[in-house]
Amino acid sequence: MAMANPKNYFSSNFKLGILGGGQLGKMLLYETRKFDIHTIVMDASEDAPCKIACNEFVLGDLMDFDAVYNLGQKVDVLTIEIENVNVDALEKLEREGMKIYPPTKALRIIQNKAKQKLFYVDKGIPTADFQRFAYKSEIEDSISNGGMKFPFVWKAARFGYDGQGVNVVRKLEDLNGLPEGECITEELVDFKNELSVIVARSVSGEVKCYPVVEMEFHPEANQVEYVICPARIDTKVAQKAQETALRASDALQHVGLLAVELFQTQDDRILVNEVAPRPHNSGHYSIEASYTNQFEQHIRAILDLPLGDTRSKVAGIMVNLVGAEGHTGDVVYENMEEILRLGGVTPHIYGKKQTRPFRKMGHVTIVNEAITEARRIAQQVKETIKVISK
Structure with missing residues (x-):
């Protein structure tokens, strides 16, 4: 891993890694350029918005263990601009002394909406009532058994963003076409x-x-x-x-x-x-x-x-x-x-x-x-x- 003097970030050998090359990363780079902080960005798209503004651009899949781990080897601090990244690789880097922010412990909870909701309940943080399902088919069973009422909000446990992976379900047919995997349903909050x-x-x-x-x-x-x-x-x-x-x-x-x-x-x-x-x-x-x-x-x-x-x-x-x-x-x-x-x-x-x-x-x-x-x-x-x- 690269090493630099603590807090000597500006016009120095310090390297900041950013996982994700979208618009959030691009706007983050306005600030690193202002401070003259050296950045290495990884994204799966050759046309990532970040590409024009970082010091080094690495083409790589954010969910790929080796790609994420290898990027971590090149930088002093690693951050994200999107949650959908390989946390196993980040955990290995963290164990090896790498500075990763947000820490992987927080990222693991946030990455999965079911874990996130259970965490709020555990910590007494107010949130909408919800149910967790391993498969979408279990929702239909719950409805037919009277365990759930329409309308409710369906959310995919993983990989939802920008309105994707969130649907209001008002009738049984609204479940058609939704992904089969782990999900949560929430009461529709007024x-x-x-x-x-x-x-x-x-x-x-x-x-x-x-x-x-x-x-x-x-x-x-x-x-x-x-x-x-x-x-x-x-x-x-x-x-x-x-x-x-x-x-x-x-x-x-x-x-x-x-x-x-x-x-x-x-x-x-x-x-x-x-x-x-x-x-x-x-x-x-x-x-x-x-x-x-x-x-x-x-x-x-x-x-x-x-x-x-x-x-x-x-x-x-x-x-x-x-x-x-x-x-x-x-x-x-x-x-x-x-x-x-x-x-x-x-x-x-x-x-x-x-x-x-x-x-x-x-x-x-x-x-x-x-x-x-x-x-x-x-x-x-x-x-x-x-x-x-x-």
């Missing part, structure tokens, strides 16, 4: 708001919390359309949301960022939906709106540097740019000039050359002194820009 809190925890245990954000979802794609910071909620609810996120963070003892997705119920209870141990879509607003954006904060946390100020300088709203329905192929961003004429608008294009329906292709941040005005402009952006194919 919520007022979907919220998110990002918690940063450094190697030596310094902890900081970002403001609560509110997420507005696309009704069909089950993807976030808008992230609104600060959330338009009562102060007491915001406090409870942050406290719940901090409890989850403390229980998991992660290092780096933990994005905690929450439900605010009709009677203002706060339930943990799920967590992600990395930079997160709900923190993108922070690039323009915060004193310390989430990506810089992740770097600070995993390198055990002092954590930055998590407060917002200004209200921020993030609009996801996803591929338009009916469009697959070479991407075209229509009406970009029109949105650039609007005040406080910053587009981020992820570098994916091919679009397809609902694929995350970029995001736009709108900052404004007033949250209502930011939300109005965000709507205008959403209605104007189109992600289509040639």
Whole structure:
């Protein structure tokens, strides 16, 4: 393994490894370049967005034991931008003294939604009622025996992301076509708001919390359309949301960022939906709106540097740019000039050359002194820009 002097990260021989080369990694690299930290990124795609910004790019499957283990041999600290990685390889590296953040113990729990839910129950962290199934066929047995009622939410235990692997089941036929393997079912929570809190925890245990954000979802794609910071909620609810996120963070003892997705119920209870141990879509607003954006904060946390100020300088709203329905192929961003004429608008294009329906292709941040005005402009952006194919 490469060796470097402790904390001599800048313009030095220190090497940071990143598993995953998508847009989260690309935005993480804005910060490593700012600090002149040498990076080695591994991804399975030759066209990974990270490729243009890292010092070294390795083509490799993140689920392949040898590929992950070999990358670990080349770096001083290893982090992730996606949870779906080979944890067995990471555990071996960790046993050999490699610094891996988030630690594999936290990653093992988070990687599997069934384990994650059982962990919350074990730690007394509020979450929606759920049942765990080894096979999808067991759900049908449970329904016919009266053990389950419609509607409920089905979630694959592994490999779900961006609305994939999550379905609302309202009738028996809705189970058709869903994967057969391990899964959980959850009661359909009657919520007022979907919220998110990002918690940063450094190697030596310094902890900081970002403001609560509110997420507005696309009704069909089950993807976030808008992230609104600060959330338009009562102060007491915001406090409870942050406290719940901090409890989850403390229980998991992660290092780096933990994005905690929450439900605010009709009677203002706060339930943990799920967590992600990395930079997160709900923190993108922070690039323009915060004193310390989430990506810089992740770097600070995993390198055990002092954590930055998590407060917002200004209200921020993030609009996801996803591929338009009916469009697959070479991407075209229509009406970009029109949105650039609007005040406080910053587009981020992820570098994916091919679009397809609902694929995350970029995001736009709108900052404004007033949250209502930011939300109005965000709507205008959403209605104007189109992600289509040639």
